[in-house]
Amino acid sequence: MLQRYRHEICEKYFKEIRSYLKDKPTILHLVNEDFAIDNTVVDSKLVALKKKIVEVASQQPYWGEEVPARWILLERELMRLKAAGIKVIPRTLLEAFNQAEDVPISREELDLFLKFQNDIGTILYFSLEVLKDKIVLVPQWMIDALKSLITAEMFVLRNVPAVAKKWDMFNKSGQLSPELIDAIWTKETYPDLHDNKEHILLLMEHLNIIARPRSFSEDGSEIKVENYFLAPCMLKEKTPERVLFPKPDTEMKSSSSILCYNFVDKFLPSPIFHRLLATCVSRWPIAQRKSENQIFCGCCIFRRDPHHELTVLFKEYIIFVQVIRFGTTEKTPSFELCIDVKEFITKTLTNIIGYLGHSLTFEMSLQCPKYLGYRVDCLIPLTDLQRNEDFSCDFHDDIHVFRSQDILRFWFQEEVITIVPNFVPSDSTSVGNMPSAPNNDTDRFMCIAYLLVDIGSRVLRQLLRHHTVNATSTLDQYLAKNMNTLNRLKRVFNQSQMDIMFPPTGKDTNLYDYDITLLSALFQNIVPTLSKQEKDMIKTLREERNKLYGHAKSCQLNANDFQTYWKDISSTLTTLSQQCRDTAFEAKILQEIQRVQVSAIPAGTYLDILKTWFEKIETVEGVLQNVATRLQALESREKSSGSESYI
Known part of the structure; x- marks a missing residue:
């Protein structure tokens, strides 16, 4: 009876998951079988789960790739160190092991080996000057490091109440102070994190998990770097109504059109936006209202210069971008600034998606200029605007017409020049x-x-x-x-x-x-x-x-x-x-x-x-x-000498 009850609970649970995901791109990544594992005992189903994992892994595109056989020795050394519970090692240790081999690989090939291991997720290693001296053997360790901060409330209240307010600030607005880090990552509680604190924080910055905010000096003449970190994943305050639904522009304020990064599968994981936001935070100062940073869960307003603000907002599966200009003389936002923003965000998004290995794609659209605020149901594809000098918008009760140039000009000055009215390629076009x-x-x-x-x-x-x-x-x-x-x-x-x-x-x-x-x-x-x-x-x-x-x-x-x-x-x-x-x-x-x-x-x-x-x-x-002939001769010589082989 109990067994049947458990089976029904599991069936209901898996049905709810599949029903929830049936209209989402994630459904393509689910296997047909379900595995309910009891982790309180040695469950016999673990064998079937392991077998399925190997089966799925063998179907991945990287399975069966050839790698130099000499790399196997280095891989085994990394695995041995991991098994010993070591989380991070100096690069010099791996170099020493390599040099002790009968036929060590060159420094250049060692760089390639480390890059390859990083790309497939075995380790975390980057050849940046500030990061190249250490190798993180357990990537999960980085997640554990952030988790130790997020779940540290009771530890702080019991052991270091003096920094309790700083933990509250981190929990509510994502501001991570050095004092809070030192209070949690002590030698006694987290010795590995304590000893490698600087490297971990630099890695988190490089991976855009945290960022050092920038701000203008009091006289506005220069930008300074703040002495704390900001973690976008911790932001909890909702975006205010005044940001989501702004009042009509006044004589003192003018806005660009709203550029939209529309993810075609209607799916955008929030960590991608968090990383984009962290990158932007490390580049542009956050705007303030009454000395409060204008950064919220899913939105941030940046102060680009004394006359311009930039809003970057995430809603459902779309990222919205808009530039606002303040002033009495020049009433149009800077085209150069808008294009710089577009190019930076486009490149950053592409890099983040590529690094995380996602198959997500996005298209650029612009929001109908009749709407104030940010809407997901009135987006006009860029290609439609480029092919039509005038655009008839039917998102409203009454159709209205506007010139494509009026909203393209902020972000796509080159495309505005190249608009060809009603241009349709055909066989007769030569x-x-x-x-x-x-x-x-x-x-x-x-x-x-x-x-x-x-x-x-x-x-x-x-x-x-x-x-x-x-x-x-x-x-x-x-x-x-x-x-x-x-x-x-x-x-x-x-x-x-x-x-x-x-x-x-x-x-x-x-x-x-x-x-x-x-x-x-x-x-x-x-x-x-x-x-x-x-x-x-x-x-x-x-x-x-x-x-x-x-x-x-x-x-x-x-x-x-x-x-x-x-x-x-x-x-x-x-x-x-x-x-x-x-x-x-x-x-x-x-x-x-x-x-x-x-x-x-x-x-x-x-x-x-x-x-x-x-x-x-x-x-x-x-x-x-002559390269083919030389390669054949080289491979023949290597095989006969046994100095190199590939698997």
Whole structure:
């Protein structure tokens, strides 16, 4: 009877969980079986659970990846230290163990080993100058460190009542003082945390779990760093109504349109927003009202300068961003400030999602300007605004019309220029045959150079993202999976290129740092999914670059040559943009190509860029002619000598 009762309780519990998650993306990560484990006894079902965990793990994309056999010895040493209960070690200890081996690996390869272990979650290690000297063997230890602070109320009340008010401040508003940390992480209560306090706090800052707030000095002339930390995950105060539903703008205040990061699966875990908020807190001062910080659970108002405030707000599955300007003379928020905010938040969100290994994606939208406050039910996709000069909004009882530029101009000045009314790509659209705008030889050269340098790089970056980034793999993970190949091709990839792919700072790689030289080499070596058509088109771009370089000394193109270059390059870029399988990106590239042809190109150093490309790519292509033969010889020699093997 008791057994049946327990079974019914478990069935009800699992049914409630699955019912709650059925309309959420998380449902895709659930297995069919349910496991009810009694952790008060040695439950026989644990064996079945372990078996299922191994089965699921073996289906992950990283399962079966090849790693150098010499790494196994280092992995075993880390596991031995973990088993001994050691939480953190100096890097010098692992270096000493490595040097004691018969065939130690190089310092560069040791860096790769540690980065790989960090990426797969085995350890926590970053090569930043302030963090590189220690290796955290148990990542869970960081969670335990924060947990020890969050659950320390009774300890504080019993043992250190003098800092009870500081604990209350931390519990309510997320302000974590050094005095509270010292009071809790004592030598007696948490010896490991006490001995490694500085390193733990630096790690928490680097991971955007906590942040040191900034504030303006009393005279407003400089920004100072506060002597406490802020933990966004601890914020409990709800966002005030005056923020959620502000009053209409007065003559002394004007607002930008509201930029929205709309997560397409209608799912946004709060820790992602907390990390975004921590990053923003470490960059911009928090605004104040009556000496109180304007930061709440799910929202923060920042003081960007004496005239501008920035609101970053989280609601359901959307992040809202708005800039407000105060003043009597200039009544429009700074476009430059808005664009800087957009670029920073976009890059930060992308990095956080990539580091956490989430498959989440977001789209940019703008909120209908008729609404005051922040609403999730009146968002206009960016692509709709870019394709329509006037937009008819039907989110209300009465349809109203506004100019797309009026809300785009704050965040997307470039896109405002490139709006093409009612533009719909079709088979009859031929960017290569459009009439030529440049009217002298120098302008023609600069126009084609811009087409290759700027637009060409953007298309190839997006193409690399399409072939390497998906729901289960970030670019960093893709590169880590291919690090053996990259490491063996040191004559192809120089140290500066390796530093771009594997930043020494420990940060994630930034695709915007990849130039056409590095992109071309990656496509040839580690992107097996590239189709023959794509390879041929990339080859066409290189050939057109080489031909254009022949004109570089004069920086001039006659009308006939310009037409030939334009037709070949623009059609190639258009087709490659289609291969990226992103209609919004494709439309943007088409619009940009059209804009370039009817606009003057600003004077730039495209000649220097072309020379750099030519020298670097010629070096790469020369090496690639013999690299296959050399690799075969190298692998054959290594296997015969037994100095290296892969599993």
